[in-house]
Amino acid sequence: MSVSRREFLKTCAVISSVPMVGLAPGVAAAQAPKKGGTLRVGFYIEAATMDPHLSGSKVDRQVYHNIYEPLVTLDAKLGIKPGLAESWTQPDARTLVFKLRRGVKFHDGSDFTAEAAKFNFDRMKTEPKSVRKGEVASIDSVDVVDSHTIKINLKRPDAALLATLTDRAGMMVSPKVVQERGAELQRNAKGAGTGPFEFVEWVKDAHLVIKRNDGYWNRQGGPYLDRVRYRPILDDTVKLQSLQSGEIDVMDYVQPRDVAAVKADKNVVVLDVPSLAAFAYQLNHQKPPFNNKALRQAVAYGLDLEQIVKGVWLNVGVPANGPIPPTSWAYDKSIPYIKRDLAKAKAKLAEGGKPGGFEFTMTTANIPINVQEAEVIQAQLREAGITTKIRLVDAATQLSDGNSRNFEMISYQWSGRPDPDGNIYQFFKTTPGTSLNWSGISNPKLDELLDKTREVSNQAERKKLYSELIRILQDELPMVYTVHPIEPKAFSPRVQGYEPIPDGMMRFKDVWLR
Amino acid sequence: MGRLLAHRLLATIPVLLLVTAGVFALLHLTPGDPIDAMMAESVDATAKEALRRELGLDRPIPVQYAAWMGRLLRGDLGHSIRNGEPVIENVSRRIRPSLELALLAMAISLTVAFPVAIASAIHHNTGVDRLGTTFALFGICMPNFLLALLLIFLFGVTLRWLPISGYVDPLEEGWNGVRSLVLPAVTLGLALAAVVTRTLRSSLLDALAEDYVRTARAKGLAESHVIRRHVLKNALIPVVTVLGLQLGTLIGGAVITEYVFALPGVGRLVVDAVFARDYPLVQGVILLIAVGFIVSNLLVDVLYGWIDPRIRLR
Numbered sequence: 001m002s003v004s005r006r007e008f009l010k011t012c013a014v015i016s017s018v019p020m021v022g023l024a025p026g027v028a029a030a031q032a033p034k035k036g037g038t039l040r041v042g043f044y045i046e047a048a049t050m051d052p053h054l055s056g057s058k059v060d061r062q063v064y065h066n067i068y069e070p071l072v073t074l075d076a077k078l079g080i081k082p083g084l085a086e087s088w089t090q091p092d093a094r095t096l097v098f099k100l101r102r103g104v105k106f107h108d109g110s111d112f113t114a115e116a117a118k119f120n121f122d123r124m125k126t127e128p129k130s131v132r133k134g135e136v137a138s139i140d141s142v143d144v145v146d147s148h149t150i151k152i153n154l155k156r157p158d159a160a161l162l163a164t165l166t167d168r169a170g171m172m173v174s175p176k177v178v179q180e181r182g183a184e185l186q187r188n189a190k191g192a193g194t195g196p197f198e199f200v201e202w203v204k205d206a207h208l209v210i211k212r213n214d215g216y217w218n219r220q221g222g223p224y225l226d227r228v229r230y231r232p233i234l235d236d237t238v239k240l241q242s243l244q245s246g247e248i249d250v251m252d253y254v255q256p257r258d259v260a261a262v263k264a265d266k267n268v269v270v271l272d273v274p275s276l277a278a279f280a281y282q283l284n285h286q287k288p289p290f291n292n293k294a295l296r297q298a299v300a301y302g303l304d305l306e307q308i309v310k311g312v313w314l315n316v317g318v319p320a321n322g323p324i325p326p327t328s329w330a331y332d333k334s335i336p337y338i339k340r341d342l343a344k345a346k347a348k349l350a351e352g353g354k355p356g357g358f359e360f361t362m363t364t365a366n367i368p369i370n371v372q373e374a375e376v377i378q379a380q381l382r383e384a385g386i387t388t389k390i391r392l393v394d395a396a397t398q399l400s401d402g403n404s405r406n407f408e409m410i411s412y413q414w415s416g417r418p419d420p421d422g423n424i425y426q427f428f429k430t431t432p433g434t435s436l437n438w439s440g441i442s443n444p445k446l447d448e449l450l451d452k453t454r455e456v457s458n459q460a461e462r463k464k465l466y467s468e469l470i471r472i473l474q475d476e477l478p479m480v481y482t483v484h485p486i487e488p489k490a491f492s493p494r495v496q497g498y499e500p501i502p503d504g505m506m507r508f509k510d511v512w513l514r
Numbered sequence: 515m516g517r518l519l520a521h522r523l524l525a526t527i528p529v530l531l532l533v534t535a536g537v538f539a540l541l542h543l544t545p546g547d548p549i550d551a552m553m554a555e556s557v558d559a560t561a562k563e564a565l566r567r568e569l570g571l572d573r574p575i576p577v578q579y580a581a582w583m584g585r586l587l588r589g590d591l592g593h594s595i596r597n598g599e600p601v602i603e604n605v606s607r608r609i610r611p612s613l614e615l616a617l618l619a620m621a622i623s624l625t626v627a628f629p630v631a632i633a634s635a636i637h638h639n640t641g642v643d644r645l646g647t648t649f650a651l652f653g654i655c656m657p658n659f660l661l662a663l664l665l666i667f668l669f670g671v672t673l674r675w676l677p678i679s680g681y682v683d684p685l686e687e688g689w690n691g692v693r694s695l696v697l698p699a700v701t702l703g704l705a706l707a708a709v710v711t712r713t714l715r716s717s718l719l720d721a722l723a724e725d726y727v728r729t730a731r732a733k734g735l736a737e738s739h740v741i742r743r744h745v746l747k748n749a750l751i752p753v754v755t756v757l758g759l760q761l762g763t764l765i766g767g768a769v770i771t772e773y774v775f776a777l778p779g780v781g782r783l784v785v786d787a788v789f790a791r792d793y794p795l796v797q798g799v800i801l802l803i804a805v806g807f808i809v810s811n812l813l814v815d816v817l818y819g820w821i822d823p824r825i826r827l828r
Contacts, residue, residue, distance in 0.1 A: 056553045131553055133561050204607060205778030206681060233679050233776045242678045245671045396546030396791045403550060
């Protein structure tokens, strides 16, 4: 199996234009979906909480997208489509009006209304333990216009807000459940959502079960499955074996090293789901050696991204030209990724005052694929005359080193956000205190462009601004980008009707078992 | 006996103090921060600060230790930072699978080790002995995770006799539960069997060379009687020591096996808590594991006295 970059982009295009009906090759769409069965899903880690306002863990969202619903949802091209909101208008740059869907009930029987929506936004903004505060920071207040209309007043224009509301920040929780058993919601989401499935039980460390919501408002298509049973299986090899032997029907992620073998297995169907992620290294602008722009450029010219993607990622990904992934409408394919050029790298070393090369330390997570990538980078840079020392740390150390700028070059694997804003703004905007801007870059031109991307709401204009940003980033290099990974998911051939969305979340509404 | 126990219990106090202070210091000296780890993708510095203050993580480390100790003396192990639940609840959920796994592994190891060691010792330096020692060497050298994956591949994927991973409680679902524990228990049990085999074989050989064995044989006792009553009983002390130490390790340290088989045990709980820098949880679990070690060693001491009355008198 080998996916060239072109093929990958083609796959993206195919996936985004044709909704998946049957997964298994040869199975025609002729078969009608049928009700029933339990879908068994294997996950890499246990969920952390069932309260979307308090959730800081990616895996939680996999469950949420089946029991809760956001105001708006994503389509396969990352376009925004109606969810719990039927439609929306933007009378001016600081106002967003949502018409909410009528006849929607929470699983506890209470009605979904404008009051309920307002309650949710207020909770996200004021609950002390809310992890959503940053995402809804641009919201000043929410007004109830009538029983099914809300008006969101913004402190500043925020073009990315709509995309943010496709996930946890837009998910509506039953106010009744929060008021009656708020603290318990963390472990028990009975009655709390409006989605196609209802929460049943969560036996920690063992399984989490949801069941079909027969009163679901959307009568088109599913839900078909009786139940979905999630199980954490931490070891990748064991998870794969569980799928191959039929103990589970779905696994959330296949490691690049296993992809070729799994694709050869007739009992497993693999789907390459392009992601929103951008994997990179932050370069510390506030101390030597990388406070020197020429030396940052020397490193970038010393890297061979094609070799990294082929050798380390086994082509389960594409070389990155910057923070925006090919799945995004803002991706500019006319901007090439930085190509390896040893002569240029040497010239940049001389320009930076280090004609004989220099030495630096690279901090990365002690995870096999990260270590492999670090070793390849080390070898590539050696040919450019740059010596790299590799420092391996665990995730918590990596975070604290990054936040305290205790590094020279540090890996940063960002899972990505549906709107390009989430992949760019907080990484490069001048901010006092902690932020994701670990490199410490402070560039007035960048700041100005970044603010503009939030103010302009026209997509074509925003795309132009982002292209301009990517070009500056390729020159200034606060971060060196390596790869946009693909996140392959694997299924039993019985599983039908799964439609991949690049945010990687598995929505099981229209999924059924053959 | 009572005095021995009382003495032993008193001696545990400094041990526990040392363990808790050591763990506390090590944890806080390790780079990383629980709030950062929990809210990795949030840049809301004020929210993080507020949470840090609420949890008392902004206070000096000695003060935090004293506060923790104070709560401990009132029987409160605190709450996990990550999931907000009491530490004791986190542990009690995990202790059952760990205990069941440890006991099953121990049973498997004894069932294998005793016959092999006895056969090896009786047929010292013959083909049987070499077979036994080879088995023991193999068991000691074989890495846990590799044996686990091989067992999964054979019994789970190829033969499909046993479930590959996951935990079902045998006390609730009987046979299904036992089935879910067989592969991990065999993985742990074989390694332990190897250690026990080696220890027992060498102490049996020592005992076989003793004068009282010659006397017993000279009295005309049957060989099986000699082995059971005279040799085995005298050779048991080192084995009990090994088992006592291993029981603690099995409960708190079977991390790799728990990880591979997706078993919710205590070992994984500690490791996950360390990675999340969940200070109260790590503190609490380590303390309980230390108590577990102390109790199992106490049990060993009591067993010594039962096996060898001379120890009781001292």
